[in-house]
Every structure is written in structure tokens, then in C-alpha cells.
Amino acid sequence: DAGITQSPRHKVTETGTPVTLRCHQTENHRYMYWYRQDPGHGLRLIHYSYGVKDTDKGEVSDGYSVSRSKTEDFLLTLESATSSQTSVYFCAISASLAGLTDTQYFGPGTRLTVL
């Protein structure tokens, strides 16, 4: 168990509203990631963090911002939600567990619907 929680688990919002998703980890892992999952695309990286206040963009970062003010929390913000951002969002951490180094483990996901 990598100790990752996401909140909320489900959210319905309207176009144009800001939305913030939270990822929380309990084990002080350095690397944290936000992916989105859409049919036919697998998971795609939105943003990632390599430490407190250290973040970088992934391949689908337009319309998203992130913040990491504490090791344990990584926030994903949709500045003005659009219907194309309807998706399932996964947070992940990179950890060395059960003899496997530098392997990513995922949170339970957040289903976001933008109407």
C-alpha cells in the first residue's frame, strides 16, 4: 500500500468554473504525478512534481496548473473547466516498495464530469 488518497472521488461541475483536485500521500515520496485517463488513450501525464515547489509540465498540460507546498500534497487545478476535461484523473507517486525501485503507484482516481 503506497498510502495515496485522492479527493474528491467524484465531482460534477459546470463549464467555466475552477476545480481543484487533491492528492495526498503519507510516506514522504519525492515524486508525484497527475495523469488523466480517456478511452483509447490510456493514461497521459498532465504535470509532475520532483519536490516541494518543484513542478514541470507533461504532455497534456494546457488548461491545468499544479501546486505542491508540502511534500504530502499535490494539487491539480483546472482554471476554467471545459467539457474536454471530463475524464478520470489519477495521482501517482514513485516509490521503492517490495524490492522494486522507482516504480509508480496510483491513487484510486477522481471521476470529473464537466457539463
Next chain:
Amino acid sequence: AQTVTQSQPEMSVQEAETVTLSCTYDTSESDYYLFWYKQPPSRQMILVIRQEAYKQQNATENRFSVNFQKAAKSFSLKISDSQLGDAAMYFCAYRTFYNQGGKLIFGQGTELSVKP
């Protein structure tokens, strides 16, 4: 840029039988990691198995094993003695070896159904 391709959108297997899921990838790197993740209807992403490219020996994890063909850039997952609980979406993924925090690059997924 690296890419991962899963050419089988859906597969089906009879309970207790063996099934193989295919994955190919493209990279110019010589060292990297390959993964299979399972996503059951609960939506949770579960690590199934990991292979290091510098290891010639194929990884195994109980009923799950891989056939890693580096020259062919192929990484298939074999599930032996299939169980109803194996029904899920399976994703193949690639990660560079040289960046500890490197992103995962996923294939499109293969949905596996298991018939009783």
C-alpha cells in the same frame, strides 16, 4: 519520442486457460523499464509486473509472466490458469531508466474478459 502500442483492444479467455496480451514499443534508448498494470472495474491501477531492459531473464510473478524480446521491442504478458478475478483492462507502460522521476508512457489498453 517513445511510444507504446497495444494492438488488441479486447481479448477473451476461458477460465483456467492461458492468454497472452501483446505490447510493442518504440524507443532509441537501450536501458528502460517496462510494466504491466491491471485496472479492474474498481478503476484502481494495480502493478502486475515489471521488467528491466538490461535483464535478459523474463520477469515472473505467480501466474503472470512476460516474454520480453528487446530486439523486436516486444513485451507480452502471459496469464496462466486464468481466474474470474483477472477480468480487467490491462495497460502496458514504458519508463526511461535514466530519470528516476520519469513519466510513464502508456499503451491504449486491452480489455480482458474471462469466461466461466
